[in-house]
Amino acid sequence: MTPEAAPLPSVPRRRPAEPGWLLPVASVVLAILVAWTLAALLANWSGAADALVRAGEAPEAGRIAAATMALERPVVPAPHQVIAEVWRGVFGFPITSKRSLVYHAWVTLSATMLGFAIGSVLGIALAVAIVHLRSVEASLMPWIVASQTVPILAVAPIVIVALGAAGFTGLLPKAVIAAYLCFFPVTVGMVKGLSAPDAIHRDLMRTYSASKPQILARLRWPASLPYLFASLKIAVAANLVGTIVAELPTGAQAGLGARLLAGSYYGQTIQIWAALVAAAVLSALLVRAVGLAETATLRASGGPLATGGRR
Structure with missing residues (x-):
């Protein structure tokens, strides 16, 4: 009589990999940036158009849209303006400076x-x-x-x-x-x-x-x-x-x-x-x-x- 084969040890099942956090976070950040850019575009539109008229330029839609992103004192600053200001405030001055x-x-x-x-x-x-x-x-x-x-x-x-x-x-x-x-x-x-x-x-x-x-x-x-x-x-x-x-x-x-x-x-x-x-x-x-x-x-x-x- 042949001995029964010993049961193989059970191998623990591997957990499925959890979804990465990078894609959800990037999606939320992208949505915020898009909404922020649209808000800056709408809030600064009239001011940018008036600035073009005072400068003697034609208030075309493309020029107005570009001007809304570059106003010196916008109602709602564009994302790139705020990021540039943060970068300048963090890395542009010594940390002991009151402008830092x-x-x-x-x-x-x-x-x-x-x-x-x-x-x-x-x-x-x-x-x-x-x-x-x-x-x-x-x-x-x-x-x-x-x-x-x-x-x-x-x-x-x-x-x-x-x-x-x-x-x-x-x-x-x-x-x-x-x-x-x-x-x-x-x-x-x-x-x-x-x-x-x-x-x-x-x-x-x-x-x-x-x-x-x-x-x-x-x-x-x-x-x-x-x-x-x-x-x-x-x-x-x-x-x-x-x-x-x-x-x-x-x-x-x-x-x-x-x-x-x-x-x-x-x-x-x-x-x-x-x-x-x-x-x-x-x-x-x-x-x-x-x-x-x-x-x-x-x-x-x-x-x-x-x-x-x-x-």
Whole structure:
């Protein structure tokens, strides 16, 4: 009797390759550029036609279309004008020059990071208090929600004047205003995250005579990490907006808000748009940095990664 053949080891099936991200991103960027170019064409058409008439040239459609892309002070600058201004602001001057976008971005980033730290710590502390003390939840949570109904443009001058009267100027007032926009999403997200563990898990910890700090450190905090980082991504973007808004009423001489203000004073729309693009890029980099910190933290803690739980 011949022995039965041993079964061949099963070969794991190979996952199908995921679609690349380059094509979708390129398609969105191309759509934005096309829409932007059309908006510049339409917004600048009448101004370009008038300029040709004043120059004694025939206002033909082709000439007008070409002129809309080269106006010195357009209503809506063309994409290539903004890109050229950003390139000149980043690489055309030393980073210590007040004409450098890198210099202004660094000034804004400094206040943003300080405000982000203040707002994050405050939001986490409020969330811990709200989860553990019902009286704090009943007394503070309505005021926390109501605080976000006040426009930041109304809050910023009040904070700057009050802190200035107390002798605090420069970076701190801008950081406080940025923290005002930052702490709310962190508080709400952390309240949800710290409450995420099931009651049966909390009861099990209590049967082991775990104290509230131990339950917080070993059960609530690990469960809240995905909620925390999702909130931080929202908070860091709002924080940057708060910093830029805080730079406007102070008449600041440095920062992306100062670039926006100077551009509006002198009608330099290309400079305004370049500062907006720089702010958008800076915000994307900050959100990406939080995402990298999330992946590293969840990997180190053994939790599911931010990429949908894949290892």
